[in-house]
Amino acid sequence: MAPTAALLLLLSLASVCFPAAAEETLVFVTVLFRHGDRSPVRAYPTDPYQESSWPQGFGQLSQEGMRQHFELGQFLRSRYGNLLNGSYDRHEISVRSTDYDRTLMSAEANLAGLYPPSGGQVFNPSLKWQPIPVHTVPQSEERLLLFPRNDCPRYTQLVNETEHTEEVLNITAEYWDFIEFVNNKTGLKNTGVDSMWGVYDTLFCESRHNMTPPDWVTPDVQQKLRVLKDFSFQIMFGIYKRVEKSRLQGGMLLGEIVKNLSKMAAPDPQQRLKLKMLSAHDTTIAALQSSLNVYSGKQPPYASCHIFELHRDDNGSASVSMFFRNDSGAAPYPVQLPGCPLRCPLEDFVRLTQPSVSQDRDKECQLPSEGRDKEILLILALSAGALLLLIALLLAVVCWRREPMAARGYQHVLNQEGGGDDS
Template sequence: MWGELTAVGMRQHETLGSMLRDDYIEHLGFLEKDYVYNSIQVYSTDVNRTIESARSQLYGLYPWDQPGSEKHQQSEASLRRDDPDLQSLPQEDRKYIRDDPAAMNLSKISSLYDTLTVDKYLNRPFPKDLTDDDYLNMRHLHYWLNYFKINFNLSKAINTGKLNRLLQDFDGRISNPSQVLKWTFLSAHDTDISGMLLDLNVSSAKCVE
């Protein structure tokens, strides 16, 4: 189903959680080996794929067979592209679209790029008339559009709350080094990262150009 976390994505997040466990629990001893509920805070946007991303990563950080954790079962989510129009596109000007070419816009190209990226990773074939150069052009437009859409005040509106919370957490740790809470993370989207890079003046649509 479009927009859902795939089984591969779940395993990737669980692997990342295992790597974090190796670093911050086994080697550094920063977190307790057994799960302590009030030492970790986890936030996610209200989207199923980001919630599942956080859940899968926590499975790696604290596997189900560790004391204090619950046994888990991962559902097999898959992203399928089975629309016949995307399997074989007879007209050159219908490469990227499902419907009327006149309805195509940058947002639709960006959305389709996400789907094709997953297909590429899973070794699924591209639509018949879509070339590697087409894919690279779509990627360029996708990156540019993501930065352009959240430029200026919009990126500040998206990230002000996150940055304020980050500063509050640091201030809280400085003022109370013995507090139980040690770990806070947010499961969000690539657009959140783009906005953060803009606010920190690290990148922009002009850099992509």
């Protein structure tokens, strides 16, 4: 047999025995990111830098934060240039933010990097920017992007129970002298492990903006505050009954993301959405990652970004890949859902995340005793109603038997109601 014919035979056999894998195409992306660098949200009582020390006041995005998100937008453009149009198309992207200045402004700075105007979208030749809508809802109505939500009695109970676990009590005992030291230096009262994050955050923001710290803030103090700050995140979302906490917190956002992934997996020529962008907070990312059971236990840094990519192959099968970008100088690293490969089949992704997604959060948020009390009251009410109905029927039978046979009828009943012989 000629070498060429033999090679063709081998290739044919290989194609039969080892069929080519179906080619996959990226069809949809969801990105959740934390806002950029900001001023502290508050100052402790003895802090030399109160709100007047900050150009825009507390909790506001800094120019560094704007640059961080402009750069993240450029990264998203380079990563998803083949998925998105080169110019802004309102059908391709949906942007939602919490109703905070810093998250709204982060989204806008991000979009400036993602969609620099060109051609007919340039409305001012000296301005490399174009307005793109960012949607939000009032903070009081935000149920998807703002965590922890304190509208859930059961979650509050779980956090209280967490604070009495052996792990938390041991950390509290280990750092008790340090906590009292910090309270004394800051002028704070009655604070514990879960409150140290506020002191750390204030000092961290001040250090990033070249403000001289008080003498008591040594590297050792900063390190201990950092440990307690990270531990406070775990108290909120992990350590104790993590899955149940997730169902009441980050599981709400996870459920929405899973629903969107499932919807976008079905081929639909009319569907043009390619990118869902969510601008939120460190606790939003921590809550979501905890519900996925991939949270590292560390506070997500400024402009960190959790990415969900939906791929679809020629056979119509879909898969989900996750990535986390927590360093603007490095590429995002892959995140593996426990129990699934990095490229997780969509049906498996849905199945594995389902325990963290509540089907009726309002019901699950009720305290167990409260739920039982309502159930008991309902049973008592139904029982009382049935008893009254039975008594009424018995009285009717008694009255019916006492009446003369010839007098029984509708007319006599009317007379009886008006005070007849038997009344």
